[in-house]
Amino acid sequence: MKKILRTYLPFVANEVKTQLAYRGAFYLWAFISLFSSFISYFLWMAIYGSSESGVIGNLTQNEMVVYIFMVYITSSLVSISVSTWVGYDVVEGRVAMNLIKPIDYRASLIAQALGDMLYHLVVPSVFIWIGIEIYKVFVLGMPVISLPTLILYICSVLMSFLLYVLFDFCFGMLAFFTTYIFGLRMAKSALLSFLTGQLIPISLFPEVAQRIFDCLPFSSMIYTPVMIYLGKYTGAELAWAMGRQFVWVLLLYWGGSLIWKQVTKRLVVLGG
């Protein structure tokens, strides 16, 4: 364990340093995605204004506001695009170097992603989170988040992080087969924005679609932690939701190892 930490901690630290050096791009991304959160905010306000019942997909208007901005925080912590790094490594031939080093390529990527997550935690997530809590208590008149719920949310986010990164690693393997990953990346982010509940709470989908989503790993990435934050799961339901996250982490870990073995077997490196 100690050896693993000694090997991979430098990757974490290095990524935090890189992020600090090149923060411009990240601020831009954070700012633009905050834009779309505000678009959803206004859209949902209009939707609730036009609705008679006041509860849409099991969420009240106030809960929806919290949902929108917690989705923003959760996805900035969780959605770390490992596949982009894999893509660069493949195109520039660095993958060969990674194969001859006595480290596990995927573990080094996960460590690097962890560095990203830690950085995103400080800018801007914590500040926005404090903003949400203040808004919740003083404007919406909801109670402040309880400590047990917060701890459960953090545990769930950590699993979501692993889930996303392990999935994205598998996706990144496509870089070995095609050079133009841009179109595929766009398709991926469009599909994920849907299946993870980022665009619209999964409880708004028809019953059949929800059952299908239950069998996929994606709703565990964002929807589950945000619902836990909102206190929508209790008892057995909560255990089931987090258990499912855990099982998916194991499955994707195993699947990723399998794909990696297959891919490196047929890999031919031209220089690098």
Added chain:
Amino acid sequence: MVHNLKRYWRLYKVLIKQFLKVVMQSKVDFLMGLLGFFLTQATGIIFLYLIFQQIPTLQGWTLDQLIFIYGFAQIPRGIDHLLTDNIWLVAWRMVVNGQFDRYMLRPMNVFFQVIAEKLQPDALGEILIGSILVIISVQKGVAAITPVSVLLFVVSMLAGALIYTSIKLFFASFALWIKQSGPLLQVAYEMAEFAKYPTEIYHKGIQFIITWVIPFAFVAYLPASFFLGKTGAGVIGIECVIALVFWCVAYGVFNYGLKFYESAGN
């Protein structure tokens, strides 16, 4: 003058032909780009559809009307995207890495050279989906088809595309002074996302910005609401005036910037 135009037209054809050869070489990439755009748009529509399962109308707008606005917004965006995508590269890296130098050296209009260098075939996805959505919603009877409305539709598409181009050019021009203006351009361009929905839903301040400062409301929501019978034809006239004014300003700033251009080295 006529001679000059002929010369530019001939050059444009030559340059585009070269570019098409590159595209045909990578058909799979083209199809994947198209698929990406297609899925992105599809999610937006499914989103609207799911919402309308919960409510009868959104502040008086029906689902079909919103689909019309949504589709309407895609077409000018796609036209601009197809023809002038290279402006992005000016903003992000051409000035920084010195590639912009070669435009300065040739005896040709610089703006012409920038846009003639690239067509973005991915944009066909936007134009295609936009058209399909407009046709579907028109078939459901949200807008009447008359010779006049078809003519105004075409005018509005072109004016909308010009507004897009002007906004892009305006923000890209800053790169001539500060070397890289990609972030500025990106933020301004993302404002267009607001115009996919009726602007009444937003806070007054946001409404003002997207109507008069970065006028994306005039690309989509406002002209679309004329075709939906919510406002008079005057709005198309204002759209054209805004397109021309913004174009003159953007082109003026761009040309002014060229005088200050200093090569970043190569």
